[in-house]
Amino acid sequence: MKLDKVPEVVIQRLPRYYRYLGELLEEKTNRISSMELSRRMGLTSSQIRQDFCSFGEFGLQGYGYNVKYLREEIGKILDLDRMKRMIVVGAGNLGQALANYQFDKVGFELIGIFDINPRLNGFAIRNIKVMMMDALESFVQENQVDIAVLTIPEEAALDVGMYLEKTGIQAIWNFTPVDLNTMLHICVKNVHLDENLMTLAYEYKNLLKKQA
Amino acid sequence: MKLDKVPEVVIQRLPRYYRYLGELLEEKTNRISSMELSRRMGLTSSQIRQDFCSFGEFGLQGYGYNVKYLREEIGKILDLDRMKRMIVVGAGNLGQALANYQFDKVGFELIGIFDINPRLNGFAIRNIKVMMMDALESFVQENQVDIAVLTIPEEAALDVGMYLEKTGIQAIWNFTPVDLNTMLHICVKNVHLDENLMTLAYEYKNLLKKQA
DNA sequence: TAGATTGTTAATCGATTAACAATC
DNA sequence: TAGATTGTTAATCGATTAACAATC
Numbered sequence: 001m002k003l004d005k006v007p008e009v010v011i012q013r014l015p016r017y018y019r020y021l022g023e024l025l026e027e028k029t030n031r032i033s034s035m036e037l038s039r040r041m042g043l044t045s046s047q048i049r050q051d052f053c054s055f056g057e058f059g060l061q062g063y064g065y066n067v068k069y070l071r072e073e074i075g076k077i078l079d080l081d082r083m084k085r086m087i088v089v090g091a092g093n094l095g096q097a098l099a100n101y102q103f104d105k106v107g108f109e110l111i112g113i114f115d116i117n118p119r120l121n122g123f124a125i126r127n128i129k130v131m132m133m134d135a136l137e138s139f140v141q142e143n144q145v146d147i148a149v150l151t152i153p154e155e156a157a158l159d160v161g162m163y164l165e166k167t168g169i170q171a172i173w174n175f176t177p178v179d180l181n182t183m184l185h186i187c188v189k190n191v192h193l194d195e196n197l198m199t200l201a202y203e204y205k206n207l208l209k210k211q212a
Numbered sequence: 213m214k215l216d217k218v219p220e221v222v223i224q225r226l227p228r229y230y231r232y233l234g235e236l237l238e239e240k241t242n243r244i245s246s247m248e249l250s251r252r253m254g255l256t257s258s259q260i261r262q263d264f265c266s267f268g269e270f271g272l273q274g275y276g277y278n279v280k281y282l283r284e285e286i287g288k289i290l291d292l293d294r295m296k297r298m299i300v301v302g303a304g305n306l307g308q309a310l311a312n313y314q315f316d317k318v319g320f321e322l323i324g325i326f327d328i329n330p331r332l333n334g335f336a337i338r339n340i341k342v343m344m345m346d347a348l349e350s351f352v353q354e355n356q357v358d359i360a361v362l363t364i365p366e367e368a369a370l371d372v373g374m375y376l377e378k379t380g381i382q383a384i385w386n387f388t389p390v391d392l393n394t395m396l397h398i399c400v401k402n403v404h405l406d407e408n409l410m411t412l413a414y415e416y417k418n419l420l421k422k423q424a
Numbered sequence: 425t426a427g428a429t430t431g432t433t434a435a436t437c438g439a440t441t442a443a444c445a446a447t448c
Numbered sequence: 449t450a451g452a453t454t455g456t457t458a459a460t461c462g463a464t465t466a467a468c469a470a471t472c
Contacts (some may be wrong), residue, residue, distance in 0.1 A: 011411055011414055013412060014410070014411075014414070015406070015407035015410040016391075016404075016407060019389065019407070019412070026239070041394075042394050046409065064251075077414065078410050078411075078413050078414045078415035078417075079413045079414060079416070080410065080413060082417075084413065084416070092309075093305075093308060093309035093312045093313075094309040094313075096305060096309070097304075097305035097306040097308070097309040098405075100305045101305075101405070103406065103409060105406075106406055106409055106410050106413065107413060108409065108413075130411070131290065146416065147412070147416065170416065170419060170420070171412060171415075171416040171419070173408075173409060173412055177231065179228075179254075182253075182254050186419070187412065187415050187416050187419045189408060189409075189411065189412040189415070190404075191405070191408060192227070192228075193229035193313070193403070194227070194308075194315065194318055195228060195231070196316075196385075196401060196403055197315060197318055197320065197385060197401075198226070198227040198230070198290050198292065198318050199223055199224060199226075199227065199290075199401065200383060200385055200401040201290050201292060201296065201318065201319060202223055202226075202289065202290045203290060203292045203319075203383075203399050203400050203401070204291070204296070204358065204359065204382065204383040205290075205291035205294075207382060207398070207399045208382070209381070
């Protein structure tokens with residue numbers, strides 16, 4: 001039963017399946033049952049079969065799933081094969097850290113870094129020199145840019161976000177604490193680290209309470 | 213109807229409520245209705261009332277919610293008041309970036325940074341010198357450490373995670389791509405940046421498809 | 425063929441939305 | 449008092465789990 005639209009919750013789980021299947025491949029395992037995979041991942045086998053069913057039929061009765069094939073299919077759904085071109089906007093600590101990350105494996109290639117601080121002008125990270133923000137517009141016109149990683153201070157987030165949208169960039173990976181997705185019409189994924197840490201604080205409190 | 217256990221999904225939303233209520237406070241708004249808040253946040257008013265109801269009664273019929281009071285109560289639930297002591301393990305790009313972050317606002321104080329690279333020994337970030345890993349055990353014994361931020365390479369993640377658990381640290385904010393929560397018995401929050409980026413790739417693909 | 429395991433339907437569980445009596 | 453808005457119950461929706469016929 002191949003659905004037209006894969007449910008959002010399933011999409012959220014795909015990268016994790018992709019990683020586990022990659023690990024299996026490294027262990028030279030070329031087939032796996034939903035039961036065995038469920039044990040490894042801490043899910044139910046029902047959920048795994050239901051998830052895979054939502055975007056196609058990848059298994060074989062009495063056999064299980066072919067690891068390599070299943071992994072490739074998930075990669076296709078997530079569009080990991082096609083290279084996307086990425087720039088980092090905001091070359092502070094976090095921006096530099098992300099610029100050093102190896103996102104090539106998941107299909108992202110870093111082609112530019114931008115900042116407003118003149119002292120960073122020309123400073124190179126992985127052979128890519130930091131450019132000034134006023135050079136961004138022409139850069140986007142001359143180079144196809146798929147996605148901008150936004151690592152600037154909160155105060156500038158909305159302005160720069162709207163500016164990026166205006167240049168024609170259609171996806172933003174947003175590390176500022178501003179909910180840009182509700183304000184822009186392009187594709188935005190928020191990473192709110194502070195919110196994540198707050199939920200950890202809650203869980204930690206509960207752990208301590210249980211021990212007391 | 214105050215529930216014994218606040219549902220996980222509600223907890224995930226609390227930091228966002230906390231942030232919006234903080235913004236309202238800065239605008240000197242001291243009361244808000246579920247209807248008005250729902251407009252701002254892009255939720256339904258029903259959900260907001262249902263969420264708040266799950267951990268108490270904070271509103272007043274015909275009036276709405278007192279912004280300052282509601283925010284404080286959410287802060288208490290998340291345990292943001294009590295200061296937690298935090299160390300960063302792995303002083304690479306990401307570790308340094310996080311060490312520079314201001315997490316004091318949400319109740320976390322950085323008290324130590326650790327790495328295995330001797331060249332970083334003594335290098336200071338925000339007045340905190342990087343220490344070598346072999347000094348970690350005695351450091352934990354002499355200082356109460358609540359949480360470790362784990363920003364080390366994937367290969368070392370499991371070993372160091374188990375080591376941290378053994379020292380008595382009870383919470384890990386895990387930035388490695390390893391699912392430590394399934395392997396350790398302490399409180400672990402995973403931040404899998406690569407997985408997050410993969411779901412952005414999926415959404416971006418769909419956006420392009422819609423336009424074609 | 426017999427055993428194993430999928431794909432899929434049905435049952436359950438939980439979360440969101442709608443509705444409205446209670447009450448400020 | 450009249451209007452507004454909560455707290456809460458009921459209805460709906462969606463996601464997870466259970467079960468099993470189909471089939472390799």
